[in-house]
Amino acid sequence: MNVLVTGGAGYIGSHTCVELLNSGYGVVVIDNLCNSNPKSLDRVRELTGKELTFYEGDVRDEALLKKIFAENDIGCVIHFAGLKAVGESVSIPWKYYDNNLNSTLVLTKVMKEVGMMNIIFSSSATVYIADNEMPLKETSRTGGCTNPYGWTKYMTEQILSGIAFAEKDWSVVLLRYFNPIGAHPSGRMGEDPRGIPNNLMPYITQVAVGRREKLSVYGNDYPTHDGTGVRDYIHVVDLAKGHVAAVDYACKHKGCEVFNLGTGVGVSVLDMVNTFREVNQVELPYVIAPRRPGDIATCYADPTKSREVLGWTAQHDLADMCRDSWNWQKNNPMGYGE
Ligand code: NAD
Ligand code: UD1
Numbered sequence: 001m002n003v004l005v006t007g008g009a010g011y012i013g014s015h016t017c018v019e020l021l022n023s024g025y026g027v028v029v030i031d032n033l034c035n036s037n038p039k040s041l042d043r044v045r046e047l048t049g050k051e052l053t054f055y056e057g058d059v060r061d062e063a064l065l066k067k068i069f070a071e072n073d074i075g076c077v078i079h080f081a082g083l084k085a086v087g088e089s090v091s092i093p094w095k096y097y098d099n100n101l102n103s104t105l106v107l108t109k110v111m112k113e114v115g116m117m118n119i120i121f122s123s124s125a126t127v128y129i130a131d132n133e134m135p136l137k138e139t140s141r142t143g144g145c146t147n148p149y150g151w152t153k154y155m156t157e158q159i160l161s162g163i164a165f166a167e168k169d170w171s172v173v174l175l176r177y178f179n180p181i182g183a184h185p186s187g188r189m190g191e192d193p194r195g196i197p198n199n200l201m202p203y204i205t206q207v208a209v210g211r212r213e214k215l216s217v218y219g220n221d222y223p224t225h226d227g228t229g230v231r232d233y234i235h236v237v238d239l240a241k242g243h244v245a246a247v248d249y250a251c252k253h254k255g256c257e258v259f260n261l262g263t264g265v266g267v268s269v270l271d272m273v274n275t276f277r278e279v280n281q282v283e284l285p286y287v288i289a290p291r292r293p294g295d296i297a298t299c300y301a302d303p304t305k306s307r308e309v310l311g312w313t314a315q316h317d318l319a320d321m322c323r324d325s326w327n328w329q330k331n332n333p334m335g336y337g338e
Helices: 011-022 039-048 062-071 086-091 093-114 148-166 200-208 236-252 269-280 304-310 318-331
Strands: 002-006 026-031 053-056 074-079 118-124 171-177 179-181 215-218 233-235 255-261 286-289
Touching: 002 011, 011 026, 011 039, 011 236, 026 062, 053 062, 062 093, 074 093, 074 236, 086 093, 086 148, 093 118, 093 148, 118 148, 118 236, 148 171, 148 255, 171 236, 179 200, 179 236, 200 215, 200 269, 200 318, 215 269, 233 236, 233 318, 236 255, 236 304, 255 304, 269 318
Parallel strands: 002 026, 002 074, 026 053, 074 118, 118 171, 171 255, 179 233, 215 286
Antiparallel strands: none
């Protein structure tokens, strides 16, 4: 069976292509390369020894989508394509609503026309309201997002669950990711953010490799075990395997289901810094800085439903994540740009 992977050249998409090919699926990718490098797909081919089909283009291009469905026998779609920079979404909200919502609307319109209605969507833990009790279950309260990026995830969940409620032929799987980090253990694929990274791990690896002077730890007065923010970091290869499990599920069930993809383990910023130093034996200068606006103290998943229903559990620990992130960064100091 072939899986259409939108945004397949990106960080999570490219790792998912590897796991899909290794599991025997055919892979068709559509990506406009607005935040990725096509070299990632060459690495997918290199690592798997298998071919995939790549269309360079925009998911909002209805004619292109019709051509892709006509030329390939697609059994399921994984919809990664989207813009994800939280700060940019605050300054240019229209760009985010247009890209992230219209891509889903055009994609589902074409899927309905061709009669292939199995879709897996990249949602985020950002849809959960900040004052929920931890750990977060799929039934925890959602909404109240603090930025347009988060709203696009919330709204896309509403769009897809509404479609599945109205039309019983749909199979919709909403995957709420916690904090993906790490890289392929080969060191050949990893995260390649443009500009100054916002997220913790790419910032750490760029400090370690000498591209940035020091890490700013945003706040050490949170109500956590060491005062720094706690998150649920998940290895990108585990996340990718979660998508393979979701494809299997989507092809066997109708309706709409939501799953957390996290480890259930809360890790603080200083836990991360210390583990990264120990595992990789590198210097990692940091300073304590003020809290980052919009941040919450603690966020981690209850992954029970994914384990029981999808049969999926994260296998990698924090040391693996730190080792693989560093292995990628030190072998590719400028990401795919070198
Ligand atoms: P990424 O930017 O590396 O990958 C997204 C890919 O989509 C890129 O290759 C980009 O070029 C492509 N793209 C964007 N808009 C497109 C469009 N209109 N048409 C075609 N291609 C388009 O990001 P990622 O980290 O791999 O994230 C993948 C998905 O997971 C995104 O939807 C993101 O919002 C979601 N997500 C990511 C995280 C995270 O921390 N990385 C957390 C939660 C959810
Ligand atoms: C951020 C986004 C969130 C998005 C998620 C995954 C914000 C406010 N939230 O979440 O919407 O879904 O990324 O892409 O941007 N930290 C530092 N120094 C740094 C960077 C981060 O101390 O230079 C700390 C943060 O304060 C936080 C932790 O590290 O406690 C993780 O930060 P980050 O990787 O940005 O992820 P989130 O804040 O969980």
